[in-house]
Amino acid sequence: MRSDNPPPAPTRGLPVLHVCFVCTGNICRSPMAESVLRARVAEAGLADAVVVSSAGTGGWHAGEPADHRAVSVLEEAGYGTEHAARRFEASWFDTTDLVIALDSGHQQALRRLAGDSRDAAKVSLLRSYDPTAHPGTDGTGLDVADPYYGDRSDFETVLAQVEAAAPGLLEAVRRELRRRGTVPTQPTPDATRPTSGEVVR
Numbered sequence: 199m200r201s202d203n204p205p206p207a208p209t210r211g212l213p214v215l216h217v218c219f220v221c222t223g224n225i226c227r228s229p230m231a232e233s234v235l236r237a238r239v240a241e242a243g244l245a246d247a248v249v250v251s252s253a254g255t256g257g258w259h260a261g262e263p264a265d266h267r268a269v270s271v272l273e274e275a276g277y278g279t280e281h282a283a284r285r286f287e288a289s290w291f292d293t294t295d296l297v298i299a300l301d302s303g304h305q306q307a308l309r310r311l312a313g314d315s316r317d318a319a320k321v322s323l324l325r326s327y328d329p330t331a332h333p334g335t336d337g338t339g340l341d342v343a344d345p346y347y348g349d350r351s352d353f354e355t356v357l358a359q360v361e362a363a364a365p366g367l368l369e370a371v372r373r374e375l376r377r378r379g380t381v382p383t384q385p386t387p388d389a390t391r392p393t394s395g396e397v398v399r
């Protein structure tokens with residue numbers, strides 16, 4: 199494990215739930231998912247109770263910003279885009295509650311990385327939270343396809359799939375916070391974010 203790559207941590211010593219999205223290089227899919235869930239968490243008044251982050255299964259792009267096409271699609275939809283790519287380390291399981299894989303390959307890699315069954319159980323597929331998505335006969339129907347070698351429309355598809363799964367994932371976060379007895383803050387008027395169909399000018 200690398201001591202120079204610690205997991206994200208709360209800045210005010212608050213008890214939090216940590217959700218981490220994981221794709222391949224942490225420059226396309228997972229930072230897009232991170233931006234969307236962070237916005238939804240803020241809208242719900244849960245920003246003090248939930249840490250949202252992202253990482254990659256590999257470290258090829260460590261320190262780099264998100265792909266310019268991901269940034270463009272997120273900005274057009276009104277989401278934040280600040281990002282620096284990181285690699286998911288096995289030690290992160292100790293401080294991460296929900297590890298959200300963007301496709302089945304990531305899910306398998308993360309479960310192999312997990313130290314035990316408890317950590318492996320933290321890993322789930324993003325689109326498993328979308329009630330309209332179906333696994334398909336080959337088991338890849340819940341994958342968010344890698345848009346890296348595609349064009350802007352592929353990144354738009356990623357955003358649409360992320361947004362479709364966000365309500366279900368947010369509800370899972372709420373359930374876990376209720377189980378822990380965490381009292382959320384109240385949403386503020388400026389915490390709201392649009393969906394990809396509502397563009398802020």
